[in-house]
Amino acid sequence: MPITPVTLFCSIPPGLAREQISLQKKFVNSSQGPKISIVTVTYNAAPCVRETLESIIGQSYPNIEYIVIDGASNDGTQSIINGYHEHISHFRSEPDKGTYDAMNKAIDIATGAWVIFINAGDFFVHDQIVAQVFAHPIPDNYDFIYGDYIWKGDKYGMRIESRPLDKMWQRICFSHQSLFSRTSLMKAKHFDLRYKIVSDYNFYFSCYMEGSEFLHLDFPISVFRAGGLSDINFMERTRERWKVVTRYKKSLLVHLYYLWLILDHYKHRPLSAWRALRKQ
CATH class of the missing domain: 3.90.550.10 (Spore Coat Polysaccharide Biosynthesis Protein SpsA; Chain A)
Incomplete structure (x- = not known):
């Protein structure tokens, strides 16, 4: 409440x-x-x-x-x-x-x-x-x-x-x-x-x-x-965090999780998702 x-x-x-x-x-x-x-x-x-x-x-x-x-x-x-x-x-x-x-x-x-x-x-x-x-x-x-x-x-x-x-x-x-x-x-x-x-x-x-x-x-x-995060910041934040985590954890689960974050965020914009993943 x-x-x-x-x-x-x-x-x-x-x-x-x-x-x-x-x-x-x-x-x-x-x-x-x-x-x-x-x-x-x-x-x-x-x-x-x-x-x-x-x-x-x-x-x-x-x-x-x-x-x-x-x-x-x-x-x-x-x-x-x-x-x-x-x-x-x-x-x-x-x-x-x-x-x-x-x-x-x-x-x-x-x-x-x-x-x-x-x-x-x-x-x-x-x-x-x-x-x-x-x-x-x-x-x-x-x-x-x-x-x-x-x-x-x-x-x-x-x-x-x-x-x-x-x-x-x-x-x-x-x-x-x-x-x-x-x-x-x-x-x-x-x-x-x-x-x-x-x-x-x-x-x-x-x-x-x-x-x-x-x-x-x-x-x-x-x-x-509270403060808003731009679409660009979401992607950069997710990509940076993905890189940080994979220095220590290289499991398939980690990659699937971060892949899901990106695809879910861009689910109505598949072209944007593809561009984002190309940068990873």
Whole structure:
């Protein structure tokens, strides 16, 4: 059932509210929790960046490093960000090669134990969510911590639960806005800029296939703002993901699955499907 934004994004159930008060008391005036690097990447995001900034700045967890990387915006985004300069640990505005290049720049700067990307337009579900995630020590064997997310449309939103990780060969099983990664691992690998659309998928899928451990938390962490993907982006995204998966899984099932995705997408345009497959 759809839930209105007011109910979904502003209210905390009484039981959770009591838990959050306890968490806030635990961490107030203390830096005992690990340092968390929160990254926001922006480009011409003046209409939505303020909500993101305030969501992160308003977190009750005290040990946060906030990094903002802007791609030389010219629509007033920089001016809005500068209004929050006292809350931002690192701010850089310069041309880049796209979102993943900007995210790599942030990784190089980050000094926290964990890093999460909350890009312009997205935000945390409430102001104590980071404290909730790190209320207890995270075992050393985990490289990633992830939860569910809220998909936010123009009028309504809904909780999207994470998919089982063994389905990651089909598509990403979580939203990177709800994923904390070990900073040391990200510094060692970075996002591969050869992938224009699925570089994040490439990173997380390769880590999963190479044995990284993922800790799932059964609650939403972030709110992801809905946005449309063009027909061209669908095809490029599917082709890139297909290439990523077949580096590790070369089974007939994988090829049939991605072939079916393309044919189903273009089922009323067979000539377009044929052209798309020729490029694969």
